[in-house]
Amino acid sequence: MADSVRDQLLRLSRQLGAPERDCAILGEGNVSAVIGAGAAFLVKASGTQLGLLEPGQLVECDAAMCRAYVDGPGLSDGAVDDALRDVKVDPSNDLRPSVETFMHAALLGLDGVSFVGHTHPTAVNALTCGEHFEKLTERVFPDQVVVCGPSSALVPYVDPGLPLARAVRDAAVEYQRRFDETPRTIYLKSHGFIALGASAEQVLQITDMAVKAARVLAGALAIGRPEFLSDKQVARIAGRGDEHYRQRVLAGAGGRTL
Numbered sequence: 001m002a003d004s005v006r007d008q009l010l011r012l013s014r015q016l017g018a019p020e021r022d023c024a025i026l027g028e029g030n031v032s033a034v035i036g037a038g039a040a041f042l043v044k045a046s047g048t049q050l051g052l053l054e055p056g057q058l059v060e061c062d063a064a065m066c067r068a069y070v071d072g073p074g075l076s077d078g079a080v081d082d083a084l085r086d087v088k089v090d091p092s093n094d095l096r097p098s099v100e101t102f103m104h105a106a107l108l109g110l111d112g113v114s115f116v117g118h119t120h121p122t123a124v125n126a127l128t129c130g131e132h133f134e135k136l137t138e139r140v141f142p143d144q145v146v147v148c149g150p151s152s153a154l155v156p157y158v159d160p161g162l163p164l165a166r167a168v169r170d171a172a173v174e175y176q177r178r179f180d181e182t183p184r185t186i187y188l189k190s191h192g193f194i195a196l197g198a199s200a201e202q203v204l205q206i207t208d209m210a211v212k213a214a215r216v217l218a219g220a221l222a223i224g225r226p227e228f229l230s231d232k233q234v235a236r237i238a239g240r241g242d243e244h245y246r247q248r249v250l251a252g253a254g255g256r257t258l
């Protein structure tokens with residue numbers, strides 16, 4: 001029998017939090033997935049660890065309620081606490097959903113996105129925390145284009161919670177307008193990384209490739225001047241049918257990809 005969404009999300013959480021990936025330590029990062037027809041989603045509970053997550057530490061939240069908060073007025077810290085209680089489908093659940101629940105709700109509402117993984121990879125943050133942040137929209141090698149898409153959305157530093165949810169939503173919508181597709185990679189200034197996928201496997205692969213690309217870019221910057229793929233080269237790789245096929249096979253889970 002196919003794994004449930006809860007099982008798939010739990011496995012993704014533990015894989016993203018595995019020490020050898022160096023993507024998150026302690027309470028860093030969070031994951032989410034759409035359940036059923038999309039009216040609700042599962043998100044990691046606040047204060048839990050990605051690498052050690054237990055099935056009961058995924059909290060079910062109401063997607064429309066969360067998105068209404070993202071579209072609504074700014075809230076005080078106390079009001080955000082109340083909102084995080086409000087959006088839980090089961091109010092008797094004592095766990096509080098992650099403070100980034102609103103960001104996950106906004107991203108899971110984008111075309112084709114069923115799973116989201118937010119991490120703080122050391123290799124990626126070497127670039128988000130420095131002057132080369134904007135180079136993360138560039139592409140350095142073809143497999144990065146195949147797995148991570150033709151470019152990335154960038155988000156300036158903002159307060160976690162509702163302000164971050166709004167900034168991430170706006171950056172994703174702007175990317176969709178520019179590239180006519182949903183972004184697979186979003187970089188947060190001085191904070192971290194988000195992978196968006198149609199499956200848990202795709203989120204894991206995007207994260208792994210983004211970490212590798214960050215290492216390659218940092219290495220190229222350390223020893224000289226990086227040379228990026230041209231727009232024409234990126235468009236050629238992004239548009240190749242054989243690469244689309246490879247991407248679908250790689251992502252597994254019925255070949256669903258963004």
Ligand SMILES: [Zn+2]
Binds near residue numbers: 029118119120192
């Ligand atoms: Zn974070």
